[in-house]
Amino acid sequence: MVIQIDGNELLCPPNGWAWDDPYHYGDLMMRLGLQTWHIRTSQFNEQNARRVPLRQVLQNADPEVAEVLFKAVPLAHWQTTSRFCGRCGDATAPSPNQYVAVCPTCGLEIWPRLTPAIIVLIHRGDQILLARHRRSISGFFSCVAGFVEAGETLEQTVVREIREEVGLSVEPPVYRSSQSWPFPSNLMLAFRAECLQGEPVPDQNEILEAQWFTKETLPALPPRFSVARQLIEDFFGQSEAR
Numbered sequence: 203m204v205i206q207i208d209g210n211e212l213l214c215p216p217n218g219w220a221w222d223d224p225y226h227y228g229d230l231m232m233r234l235g236l237q238t239w240h241i242r243t244s245q246f247n248e249q250n251a252r253r254v255p256l257r258q259v260l261q262n263a264d265p266e267v268a269e270v271l272f273k274a275v276p277l278a279h280w281q282t283t284s285r286f287c288g289r290c291g292d293a294t295a296p297s298p299n300q301y302v303a304v305c306p307t308c309g310l311e312i313w314p315r316l317t318p319a320i321i322v323l324i325h326r327g328d329q330i331l332l333a334r335h336r337r338s339i340s341g342f343f344s345c346v347a348g349f350v351e352a353g354e355t356l357e358q359t360v361v362r363e364i365r366e367e368v369g370l371s372v373e374p375p376v377y378r379s380s381q382s383w384p385f386p387s388n389l390m391l392a393f394r395a396e397c398l399q400g401e402p403v404p405d406q407n408e409i410l411e412a413q414w415f416t417k418e419t420l421p422a423l424p425p426r427f428s429v430a431r432q433l434i435e436d437f438f439g440q441s442e443a444r
């Protein structure tokens with residue numbers, strides 16, 4: 203099994219594996235168990251292969267398959283960005299035993315990197331605040347999110363991102379869960395934060411619109427595989443969040 207990845211697209215061989223094919227699915231998991239899998243990036247040899255956006259694949263994938271991709275995509279990204287040493291510029295070589303690229307000249311080790319980011323569900327009574335992001339292609343509303351900056355605690359990032367993106371002050375945030383987010387190699391740390399007063403003021407840069415919603419008035423929500431969706435459904439008790 204070879205998973206081919208090019209940016210945010212997967213290459214699906216025309217007659218090869220399919221996410222609903224139990225034979226190929228089993229084959230993939232077995233090889234993963236034996237650590238014999240590898241990821242090939244940017245070299246597409248199959249004829250007539252289909253390019254499928256990763257988000258689309260994840261929306262239709264079983265949780266087990268999604269878990270594979272959550273690991274494979276960050277590793278593919280690391281493979282393509284660790285070919286040369288950042289200290290001396292020499293070509294690196296992969297270690298035979300671990301996921302690490304090693305510089306033969308100066309010894310620098312380049313391990314797969316995750317970029318930490320926070321995502322936060324802001325709530326007030328029975329309402330939650332959802333925002334429409336500029337980068338949201340399909341226009342769904344989601345939680346406020348942002349990257350952790352150098353020197354920050356996660357809680358400081360949550361407070362800063364909320365203030366910057368929607369202009370609100372919140373009570374101390376509460377950690378909920380985490381998720382690998384393979385676009386391309388983030389680790390999402392999910393929080394809840396209560397807002398006692400104030401109305402949102404979208405920054406009009408990253409956030410175009412932000413509104414309070416109840417369970418009955420929820421708009422189109424993020425995909426089910428996302429931690430944003432899990433935060434929302436968890437708040438409303440696993441319910442009829444659409």
Ligand SMILES: [Zn+2]
Nearest residue numbers: 287290305308
């Ligand atoms: Zn080097």
